[in-house]
Amino acid sequence: MLERKQRKDRTEVTFVLPADTPPGPVSVVGDFNGWNPGAHPLMPRKEEERAVTVALPKKTSHSFRYLAAGDYWFNDESADGREGLNSRLHI
Template identity: 35%
Template sequence: MLKKNYTATGTKCRVTFHHPGGEQIESVALAGEFNGWSAAETPMKKLKSGDFSVTLTLDAGRDYAFRYVLNGQCWVNDPAADKYLRNEFGEDNSVVAV
């Protein structure tokens, strides 16, 4: 799930990324164009509900490809992404348009 809040000037957007928790999910990280596809740089916070969330401030007016990294090894997409783009590994990346 993606939640977007634009600044008054419209040049920045605070995007909240959300991934549901699960019995087998101990950690979730956000990897994408905004952090060099690092699976460690943007860990998501585990909420009381068991879900995971993180908010980033991104430049408005462009698209950002991203994926969630579950337990440090399983890369998955966001089913609520704005769109999907094929990557060089033959899979799709989630895309958020801001």
């Protein structure tokens, strides 16, 4: 699930997943962080969720995916679209 909060000069996008699905650590990786798995790990947020917030410039588009333990890559079904294997996000 994606949550968006508009700011004056940027949009804060929060990437949200269930706390235990998939099990183990998960990071959001994309063109906004150089596809670096360690840049944005999801952390516990609410009782049954984990999340990470990324500030992105307005009027941009980005490709991203999630990377879980065991080299398991997956997409976000709530994304704005798909581009090849990746989810797309339009700010």
